[in-house]
Amino acid sequence: MFEKHVAERMHLLNTESAFKILAKAKALEAQGRSVIHLEIGQPDFKTPRNIIEAAYKAMNDGHTGYTPSGGYPELRETIAQYAENHKGVTTNRDEVVVVLGGKPVMFYTMLILVNPGDEVIYPNPSFPIYESNIKFAGGVPVPIPLTADNDFRFDVELFKKSITPKTKLLILNNPSNPTGGVYTKEDILAIADALRERPDIFILSDEIYDRIVFDGSVTSIASLPGFKDRTIILDGFSKTYSMTGWRLGYAILHTELAKHMEMLMVNTNSCSAAFTQMAAIEALTGPQDSVEMMKAAFRERRDYLVAALNDIPGISCRMPKGAFYVFPDISSFGIPCEEFANRLLDEAGVAAAWGTAFGKYGEGYIRFSYANSLENLKIAVDRIAAFTKSL
Numbered sequence: 001m002f003e004k005h006v007a008e009r010m011h012l013l014n015t016e017s018a019f020k021i022l023a024k025a026k027a028l029e030a031q032g033r034s035v036i037h038l039e040i041g042q043p044d045f046k047t048p049r050n051i052i053e054a055a056y057k058a059m060n061d062g063h064t065g066y067t068p069s070g071g072y073p074e075l076r077e078t079i080a081q082y083a084e085n086h087k088g089v090t091t092n093r094d095e096v097v098v099v100l101g102g103k104p105v106m107f108y109t110m111l112i113l114v115n116p117g118d119e120v121i122y123p124n125p126s127f128p129i130y131e132s133n134i135k136f137a138g139g140v141p142v143p144i145p146l147t148a149d150n151d152f153r154f155d156v157e158l159f160k161k162s163i164t165p166k167t168k169l170l171i172l173n174n175p176s177n178p179t180g181g182v183y184t185k186e187d188i189l190a191i192a193d194a195l196r197e198r199p200d201i202f203i204l205s206d207e208i209y210d211r212i213v214f215d216g217s218v219t220s221i222a223s224l225p226g227f228k229d230r231t232i233i234l235d236g237f238s239k240t241y242s243m244t245g246w247r248l249g250y251a252i253l254h255t256e257l258a259k260h261m262e263m264l265m266v267n268t269n270s271c272s273a274a275f276t277q278m279a280a281i282e283a284l285t286g287p288q289d290s291v292e293m294m295k296a297a298f299r300e301r302r303d304y305l306v307a308a309l310n311d312i313p314g315i316s317c318r319m320p321k322g323a324f325y326v327f328p329d330i331s332s333f334g335i336p337c338e339e340f341a342n343r344l345l346d347e348a349g350v351a352a353a354w355g356t357a358f359g360k361y362g363e364g365y366i367r368f369s370y371a372n373s374l375e376n377l378k379i380a381v382d383r384i385a386a387f388t389k390s391l
Contacts, residue, residue, distance in 0.1 A: 014132040017357035025351040036380040038368040039351040043242040048290040051279045058278035067274045069265040071098025075277045079250055082284045088223035091252055097261045098272050102208050102249040103129055105234040108264045109204050110137035118168035125358035127177050145361040148318050152181030156190040173206040174218050178358045178367040179327040180320020185219040192224050203231045209323040211240040214299050229254045240291055241283045248276050298324045301370040301377055308381040314388055324371045331364030333391045341366055348387040350380045
């Protein structure tokens with residue numbers, strides 16, 4: 001009865017299907033079913049003890065009130081130093097805005113930069129909130145297909161052809177969700193070269209997985225000469241430090257844009273929690289052995305899962321170079337990927353995200369998160385193999 005009263009813009013938003021799958025899986029578990037969770041992008045490790053203790057100390061020390069809308073100056077300074085050391089991006093605290101997770105950076109960037117009719121180029125399949133936010137801001141989504149044949153890297157030649165006078169923003173996600181693909185330094189240099197004649201095009205560089213790379217490192221486009229001021233870096237603590245529930249992320253962007261992002265924080269959330277910010281300082285400056293431990297575990301799981309999936313007739317899986325996802329091709333079974341995922345959960349007790357949850361070019365694929373134990377991955381593979389035999 002209330003639908004007719006809801007503003008039209010609300011229909012431009014879409015959900016994140018992994019959470020819908022998680023809810024369905026939890027409901028099945030409540031009925032006594034056994035479910036292996038490979039649907040959600042959440043590290044299965046606990047937040048490192050030193051970070052938890054830093055938050056506890058911060059609360060006891062009185063860090064429980066409001067903070068500056070852009071974040072504590074000491075955290076912003078720490079992030080700026082981290083960006084220089086890890087990303088090769090020289091910045092300062094006035095170019096850092098601390099927000100509640102990575103999603104606000106996406107949302108605020110669209111609200112700040114995108115006018116109705118502006119075109120936003122983005123990879124597809126990709127994190128579904130990109131397209132949702134583009135539409136909400138009145139922008140026109142322009143997808144660039146990511147294909148297995150190209151190792152799920154960005155197709156620079158197609159990107160060049162997609163640029164028009166209406167192009168306002170380019171979204172990069174490196175490493176990529178859902179594919180685990182990594183753009184090479186040559187890819188980033190080629191993208192930058194294509195943009196040099198268009199200084200009016202901004203870049204949203206989603207680098208939330210850039211510490212989970214299995215060979216070498218990724219190149220931030222903001223580190224290239226002439227690109228820092230037109231790039232908004234998105235990063236945070238959820239993936240690297242297993243802090244998904246802490247809801248803390250940040251943007252690095254030009255000071256003039258940072259003022260607008262702070263204004264959006266004032267109007268939406270006031271500020272990020274004080275004690276989580278103090279814990280974030282510890283995360284960035286404290287021991288990093290937990291990060292390396294998690295990455296080693298992810299590598300072992302990745303290597304097992306890719307080999308095991310490729311041993312199942314009808315499934316073809318590329319070796320991802322980053323993040324903690326595989327994106328196998330299941331098109332040979334001749335059923336839509338959403339149906340495949342739903343039946344896999346209902347009939348085999350394995351929760352996975354279907355490819356089209358990440359965009360139309362995800363048809364024929366399934367995303368498995370290997371942020372689960374090796375033991376559970378082995379059980380899941382046995383169930384997947386048995387399920388595919390029945391198709």
